[in-house]
Amino acid sequence: MRKYHLVRRAxxxxxxxxxxxxxxxxxxxxxxxxxxxxLGINPFDYYGKMFTIGLVGNRYGYxxxxxxxxxxxxxxxxxxxxxxxxxxxxxxxxGEGEFLIGAxxxxxxxxxxxxxxxxxxxxxxxxxxxxxxxxxxxAIAALKVKFNTNETLMTLMINYIMLYVIRYIGETKADWNxxxxxDSERPKFGTxxxxxxxxxxxxxxxxxxxxxxxxxxxxxxxxxxxxxxKQGYEISVVGxxxxxxxxxxxxxxxxxxxxxxxxxxxxxxxxxLTVSASGTISDTVTNNVGWTGIIVAWLSKLSVPAIFVTSIxxxxxxxxxxxxxxxxxxxxxxxxxxxxxxxxxxxxxxxxAANFKIVKKEDAKNA
Amino acid sequence: MEYAIELKGITKSFGPxxxxxxxxxxxxxxxxxxxxxxNGSGKTTLMNMLSGIYMPDSGSIFIDGKKVSINSPEDxxxxxxxxxxxxxxxxxxxxxxxxxRIGMRDEGRFMHGADVRKKIEDTAEKFGFDIxxxxxxxxxxxxxxxxxxxxxxxxxxxxxxxxxxxxxVLTVQEIDRLFDVLRKMREEGHSIIIITHKLNEVMAISDRxxxxxxxxxxxxxxxxxxxxxxxxxxxxxxxxxxxxxxxxMEKTHPLLEIRDLTVKNDEGVIAVDHINFYIRxxxxxxxxxxxxSGQKELCxxxxxxxxxxxxxxxHEGESIVGMSPKKILEHGISMSFIPEDRLGMGxxxxxxxxxxxxxxxxxxSKGIFVDRKTASxxxxxxxxxxxxxTPSTETPVRRLSGGNVQKVLLGREIKSGPNVLITAxxxxxxxxxxxxxxxxILNEQKEKGVGIxxxxxxxxxxxxxxxxxxxxCHGKLQGVVNSNHTTKEELGLMMTGTINIVNKDGKTDGIAxxxxxxxxEGNA
Numbered sequence: 001m002r003k004y005h006l007v008r009r010a011x012x013x014x015x016x017x018x019x020x021x022x023x024x025x026x027x028x029x030x031x032x033x034x035x036x037x038x039l040g041i042n043p044f045d046y047y048g049k050m051f052t053i054g055l056v057g058n059r060y061g062y063x064x065x066x067x068x069x070x071x072x073x074x075x076x077x078x079x080x081x082x083x084x085x086x087x088x089x090x091x092x093x094x095g096e097g098e099f100l101i102g103a104x105x106x107x108x109x110x111x112x113x114x115x116x117x118x119x120x121x122x123x124x125x126x127x128x129x130x131x132x133x134x135x136x137x138x139a140i141a142a143l144k145v146k147f148n149t150n151e152t153l154m155t156l157m158i159n160y161i162m163l164y165v166i167r168y169i170g171e172t173k174a175d176w177n178x179x180x181x182x183d184s185e186r187p188k189f190g191t192x193x194x195x196x197x198x199x200x201x202x203x204x205x206x207x208x209x210x211x212x213x214x215x216x217x218x219x220x221x222x223x224x225x226x227x228x229x230k231q232g233y234e235i236s237v238v239g240x241x242x243x244x245x246x247x248x249x250x251x252x253x254x255x256x257x258x259x260x261x262x263x264x265x266x267x268x269x270x271x272x273l274t275v276s277a278s279g280t281i282s283d284t285v286t287n288n289v290g291w292t293g294i295i296v297a298w299l300s301k302l303s304v305p306a307i308f309v310t311s312i313x314x315x316x317x318x319x320x321x322x323x324x325x326x327x328x329x330x331x332x333x334x335x336x337x338x339x340x341x342x343x344x345x346x347x348x349x350x351x352x353a354a355n356f357k358i359v360k361k362e363d364a365k366n367a
Numbered sequence: 368m369e370y371a372i373e374l375k376g377i378t379k380s381f382g383p384x385x386x387x388x389x390x391x392x393x394x395x396x397x398x399x400x401x402x403x404x405x406n407g408s409g410k411t412t413l414m415n416m417l418s419g420i421y422m423p424d425s426g427s428i429f430i431d432g433k434k435v436s437i438n439s440p441e442d443x444x445x446x447x448x449x450x451x452x453x454x455x456x457x458x459x460x461x462x463x464x465x466x467x468r469i470g471m472r473d474e475g476r477f478m479h480g481a482d483v484r485k486k487i488e489d490t491a492e493k494f495g496f497d498i499x500x501x502x503x504x505x506x507x508x509x510x511x512x513x514x515x516x517x518x519x520x521x522x523x524x525x526x527x528x529x530x531x532x533x534x535x536v537l538t539v540q541e542i543d544r545l546f547d548v549l550r551k552m553r554e555e556g557h558s559i560i561i562i563t564h565k566l567n568e569v570m571a572i573s574d575r576x577x578x579x580x581x582x583x584x585x586x587x588x589x590x591x592x593x594x595x596x597x598x599x600x601x602x603x604x605x606x607x608x609x610x611x612x613x614x615x616m617e618k619t620h621p622l623l624e625i626r627d628l629t630v631k632n633d634e635g636v637i638a639v640d641h642i643n644f645y646i647r648x649x650x651x652x653x654x655x656x657x658x659x660s661g662q663k664e665l666c667x668x669x670x671x672x673x674x675x676x677x678x679x680x681x682h683e684g685e686s687i688v689g690m691s692p693k694k695i696l697e698h699g700i701s702m703s704f705i706p707e708d709r710l711g712m713g714x715x716x717x718x719x720x721x722x723x724x725x726x727x728x729x730x731x732s733k734g735i736f737v738d739r740k741t742a743s744x745x746x747x748x749x750x751x752x753x754x755x756x757t758p759s760t761e762t763p764v765r766r767l768s769g770g771n772v773q774k775v776l777l778g779r780e781i782k783s784g785p786n787v788l789i790t791a792x793x794x795x796x797x798x799x800x801x802x803x804x805x806x807x808i809l810n811e812q813k814e815k816g817v818g819i820x821x822x823x824x825x826x827x828x829x830x831x832x833x834x835x836x837x838x839x840c841h842g843k844l845q846g847v848v849n850s851n852h853t854t855k856e857e858l859g860l861m862m863t864g865t866i867n868i869v870n871k872d873g874k875t876d877g878i879a880x881x882x883x884x885x886x887x888e889g890n891a
Contacts (some may be wrong), residue, residue, distance in 0.1 A: 228736050228737060228739075229735050229736055229737065230729055230730060230735060230736065230737050231735070232737075233722065233725075233729055233737045236715065236717075236718060236722070237715045237718065237722075237726065240715035240716060240717045240718055241714070241715050241716065244713055244714060244715050244726070245715075246672065246692075247670075247672060247692070247704075247713055248692075248726040248727050249691060249692035249693035249696065249727065
């Protein structure tokens with residue numbers, strides 16, 4: 001006999017949600033602390049370094065901010081893009097694959113850009129990445145619209161296809177392969193010529209890359225797009241009920257194709273900005289944004305301002321974990337990944353707990 | 368008196384909503400008890416607790432005088448309770464026999480044993496069921512499926528049978544047959560609870576009537592000592608006028624003419640088969656037919672949402688065949704269809720009333736932005752005019768009650784000022800009061816000279832509200848009758864295809880004398 005059951009809470013109070021989140025994070029930090037102590041590290045010390053992303057007491061503090069932003073920009077743009085398609089109930093989980101396509105096409109231009117002005121090269125890289133990623137997105141959407149294929153499977157498969165494509169490029173020494181360094185015996189990705197490396201506004205020693213400004217402007221545009229434009233309105237209606245959209249005379253297929261193009265093209269843009277900012281490409285260039293972006297979009301309930309804030313917090317977590325881990329010889333980046341996983345998991349549990357509660361059968365009438 | 372079921376102080380809540388509050392109810396042995404109440408009054412929830420789908424939060428259930436705890440449908444079955452759900456629980460690909468067989472637990476390993484068939488056949492014979500045990504469920508008509516459901520619970524040895532709105536999908540004749548079976552079951556000593564909100568049926572079949580209102584138990588009365596008016600008052604909680612107005616208007620020329628319309632459904636089967644009809648301004652034409660006789664396909668075809676295979680559709684002298692839904696709307700034909708889930712078509716449930724108002728004309732404003740200012744003014748107008756109960760114009764439609772949702776939908780359809788209004792099941796699931804508000808809105812439109820196509824379920828309502836009624840059966844027109852000169856029985860026979868009066872007295876129904884069609888090609 002079932003004594004307990006889950007009941008959705010009737011109201012959602014922001015205060016309660018914050019408390020649950022705080023408790024969740026605290027619990028995951030406690031578990032992390034136990035592991036740290038077992039390794040002989042003072043957890044307060046470690047967490048202090050983590051949450052200040054290594055800023056405090058560091059002569060090269062600006063480096064930390066630059067490092068943080070390099071994680072933040074692709075994550076933000078990818079999360080926004082995924083949010084766009086999720087809003088339409090199009091389960092685009094191919095962020096990784098779309099990112100890699102954009103990164104590869106951008107790199108094709110980058111490696112062949114010697115002599116072209118920097119501004120032109122970076123612009124071309126962005127355009128090429130957006131178009132190539134967008135085409136893949138539109139192709140998957142077209143299969144869905146035309147043959148009603150399952151977009152979740154299709155986008156998922158793109159991730160693996162592209163992962164192996166980039167590994168193939170990275171491991172194949174050949175005359176045609178301009179991606180690799182010529183002076184190295186072992187296959188190794190080369191670095192872009194200066195013409196393809198992102199510049200920025202110098203603020204003292206700190207350099208504010210153009211990609212950061214682009215990401216912030218894009219956030220505002222996506223916000224306005226979803227909230228105030230006709231196309232944004234169409235996305236909400238299609239997401240809410242495609243039968244209703246059809247009935248209202250909307251061309252659902254066209255809307256799905258268009259939105260999926262925008263969504264994938266944005267991920268392509270994120271990829272171009274990322275490779276340009278780091279000046280090289282690798283098979284770990286995505287830094288898992290295609291996956292993390294899904295979590296960001298859902299934790300934010302697909303709200304654009306919330307995606308912005310959540311992206312900042314997750315990027316701090318990621319960079320902080322890495323930065324702190326480098327300070328201790330006893331642990332490596334695997335611990336950083338473990339801790340991130342713990343925190344994200346507990347936040348998801350907290351989110352669930354904030355929306356549902358367990359009631360005893362006899363008490364249900366007082367619920 | 369000996370009771371088959373006694374419920375004492377039953378309470379059940381879903382989150383903050385109490386579906387049943389402290390309910391006391393008794394079912395005597397060998398009686399038919401009607402459970403009466405408006406939609407959302409908690410009838411189905413209460414019965415689901417007897418069939419083990421839900422468990423009560425508090426209160427006790429007594430079966431044959433013994434206190435029991437029903438934790439699963441299996442427990443319920445062991446106690447001799449059988450429920451026939453409104454939405455049938457049958458395996459579509461199985462035959463009747465197999466459907467019954469899968470629920471028999473202690474009959475050995477084999478599906479098609481001779482003893483099993485014998486047992487089922489005996490039961491069917493005993494209660495006078497006429498059923499083909501080897502017919503596959505997907506080939507069955509609705510009434511056959513229902514017969515199967517009832518036979519199934521009888522075969523499982525149920526002594527207490529609960530029927531949830533069994534008549535909603537049946538024609539008049541089929542209802543009579545069902546009632547004969549129920550009376551036979553009563554003679555055999557079975558106890559029956561029948562859930563319904565049709566008063567004439569309650570009067571016809573039940574021994575006693577228990578009334579629920581807003582989740583609370585109101586009273587149980589003996590059927591012989593009451594009447595429909597008294598029952599309505601118990602059900603609604605106050606006095607109510609049961610007359611539906613039918614203003615008589617001077618009819619104008621045919622606004623919409625449909626000729627030889629043929630449409631296929633999603634499975635590619637012909638759903639609307641060479642139908643002819645026309646609607647004049649200031650006229651309300653009812654469409655009667657058993658559920659799934661092509662009503663949905665007909666509405667979608669006129670609204671431009673479904674491709675037509677053959678035929679003509681002329682609106683004010685202009686063919687609308689092949690036009691986009693938007694174009695047809697601009698021509699002044701507005702369609703609202705309330706599907707069974709009531710939200711799936713026509714409204715975006717998570718969006719606000721404002722956003723739903725502009726669903727069909729958001730593209731008319733200039734520029735790339737949605738004009739929400741005008742939209743919210745329009746929303747406010749509809750709210751004021753149709754008395755929609757809502758906290759604000761920005762409330763998601765999902766949070767409104769059923770009646771208010773339908774008012775929003777209808778309000779949007781009439782705000783564009785259509786001259787042909789197609790409305791399917793506009794009062795589906797509404798309580799009596801909200802239904803009357805909707806009828807008034809439709810009558811107002813009619814008085815303005817709008818031609819209305821009213822696809823409905825309740826024949827009594829259609830006879831009272833519509834000027835004429837066209838009946839379809841399997842997508843074929845069975846005739847168009849004047850509401851003043853027909854009866855429910857006649858309509859029922861037409862709905863089952865028993866009679867067809869399309870070509871009566873040398874004239875053909877559905878073709879106007881002053882038709883805009885002039886030649887065979889249908890050119891005006």
